[in-house]
Amino acid sequence: MVDCHEWHTCQRVLKVFVNFCRTIMKINLKITIIFSMFGKNINLNMIPFAPPRIDDKIINKVIETLKSGWITTGPNVKLFEEKLQKYTGTESVLCTSSATDGLELILRWFGIGKGDEIIIPAYTYCATANVVIHCGAIPVMVDVNKNDFNISINNIKNAITKKTKAIIPVDIGGLPCDYDEISRLINSPAVKSLFSPNNELQKKLGRILILADSAHSIGAVYKNKKIGKIADITVFSFHAVKNLTTAEGGAVVLNLPDEFNNKELKDFLKILGLHGQNKDALTKTKGNWKYDVITAGYKINMTDIQAAMGLVELERYDNDTLKKRKWIFDYYSENFEDDKRLILPVYNNEEKKSSYHLYMLRIKDIDEEKRNIIIKKITEKGVSVNVHFQPLPLLSFYKNLGYGIKDFPVAYDNYKCEISLPSFYDMTEEMLKKVIDSVTKSVNEVLK
Numbered sequence: 001m002v003d004c005h006e007w008h009t010c011q012r013v014l015k016v017f018v019n020f021c022r023t024i025m026k027i028n029l030k031i032t033i034i035f036s037m038f039g040k041n042i043n044l045n046m047i048p049f050a051p052p053r054i055d056d057k058i059i060n061k062v063i064e065t066l067k068s069g070w071i072t073t074g075p076n077v078k079l080f081e082e083k084l085q086k087y088t089g090t091e092s093v094l095c096t097s098s099a100t101d102g103l104e105l106i107l108r109w110f111g112i113g114k115g116d117e118i119i120i121p122a123y124t125y126c127a128t129a130n131v132v133i134h135c136g137a138i139p140v141m142v143d144v145n146k147n148d149f150n151i152s153i154n155n156i157k158n159a160i161t162k163k164t165k166a167i168i169p170v171d172i173g174g175l176p177c178d179y180d181e182i183s184r185l186i187n188s189p190a191v192k193s194l195f196s197p198n199n200e201l202q203k204k205l206g207r208i209l210i211l212a213d214s215a216h217s218i219g220a221v222y223k224n225k226k227i228g229k230i231a232d233i234t235v236f237s238f239h240a241v242k243n244l245t246t247a248e249g250g251a252v253v254l255n256l257p258d259e260f261n262n263k264e265l266k267d268f269l270k271i272l273g274l275h276g277q278n279k280d281a282l283t284k285t286k287g288n289w290k291y292d293v294i295t296a297g298y299k300i301n302m303t304d305i306q307a308a309m310g311l312v313e314l315e316r317y318d319n320d321t322l323k324k325r326k327w328i329f330d331y332y333s334e335n336f337e338d339d340k341r342l343i344l345p346v347y348n349n350e351e352k353k354s355s356y357h358l359y360m361l362r363i364k365d366i367d368e369e370k371r372n373i374i375i376k377k378i379t380e381k382g383v384s385v386n387v388h389f390q391p392l393p394l395l396s397f398y399k400n401l402g403y404g405i406k407d408f409p410v411a412y413d414n415y416k417c418e419i420s421l422p423s424f425y426d427m428t429e430e431m432l433k434k435v436i437d438s439v440t441k442s443v444n445e446v447l448k
């Protein structure tokens with residue numbers, strides 16, 4: 001038996017031990033502890049690259065949805081679509097399970113298939129090319145601009161043939177592409193007369209389709225118009241690292257010319273994205289069970305749990321998220337401005353306002369190997385960075401299809417010296433100072 005005195009002593013010792021552990025954990029959070037494990041430095045206090053903003057508002061809204069009895073596509077998705085319409089100033093938005101699915105849905109709706117050519121930038125994420133390949137068409141890759149990372153208009157011009165059915169410009173890092181120039185080009189009599197439609201939809205449009213891959217650029221502005229209101233069709237991504245996230249998810253914004261009924265098209269795309277079933281799960285409730293299948297559709301609907309996150313994210317997007325992201329970008333640029341070894345990203349000018357998605361820094365006169373050493377050194381100093389993107393012709397699959405990086409010299413030059421810096425809502429000034437210091441010191445060490 002333990003007597004009363006021993007029991008109290010035990011409790012006191014336990015209390016001291018618990019307090020000791022708490023103090024150690026607090027210290028751990030405040031200072032960077034680097035220790036060696038299997039010969040590698042593990043930094044317990046790394047600045048992450050782009051963690052999502054998961055706060056009580058998001059958590060409570062998701063819990064509310066889980067408890068509501070409706071978790072798949074339902075009232076939240078409907079409301080999120082309506083709010084996205086209002087936000088983009090358009091009348092027709094369809095939420096999807098990802099941007100990839102949204103892009104592919106549109107290509108399939110437009111009848112893209114074997115023998116068709118779709119122009120895309122060589123400098124993008126693989127999704128832009130893969131959706132074209134899934135449809136059996138050919139992604140015609142073109143080089144990008146020197147001063148930013150977006151598709152070059154001159155190169156588009158040279159790539160258009162009578163097989164070209166669509167162009168997928170990508171707003172890399174959140175900076176809008178040169179949409180007016182693209183529009184002028186595809187509407188020019190010479191290019192229009194080259195267009196050879198394969199079906200009634202293509203005949204109705206009478207020209208190349210502009211399908212914007214705006215995975216990075218929700219909230220960006222081009223000539224006073226929000227992205228979504230510019231291209232024929234725009235696709236956003238709400239993947240976990242994006243500015244506005246639903247964990248996974250996307251949205252298709254329909255902005256086709258007057259010959260098309262964007263509202264009716266949305267209803268059809270909804271069916272096409274749900275196995276071709278003419279009633280969704282919510283509509284089938286209340287005894288209204290009988291449905292038909294009108295085409296062999298896909299399965300790409302967004303859930304109400306995802307939309308719950310989206311509703312919270314969208315409500316605070318312009319006045320909170322974008323403001324914070326702009327502050328981060330400005331902070332980096334103001335502090336890097338005098339370092340003549342660096343090329344700072346373009347993110348705002350008279351015509352364009354970025355969504356401040358990726359801070360894509362470049363370092364002058366270095367090769368890929370030096371860039372990679374700089375990245376290693378930055379990481380060892382406790383900062384997570386990234387590279388956006390490896391031009392597609394560098395990747396095995398596309399290389400094996402015959403694409404060669406020598407045909408995309410600007411894409412390679414931009415890539416070889418690029419480092420994307422952390423940017424996320426919860427970043428503090430202290431963190432930014434640490435990133436700037438780590439980058440500067442690492443560049444000094446490599447370029448000494």
Ligand SMILES: Cc1ncc(COP(=O)(O)O)c(C=O)c1O
Nearest residue numbers: 098099100125127215237238239
């Ligand atoms: C340029 C670009 N396009 C498309 C996608 C695909 O987005 P999702 O993951 O929502 O399918 C991404 C994803 O990162 C991207 O960066």
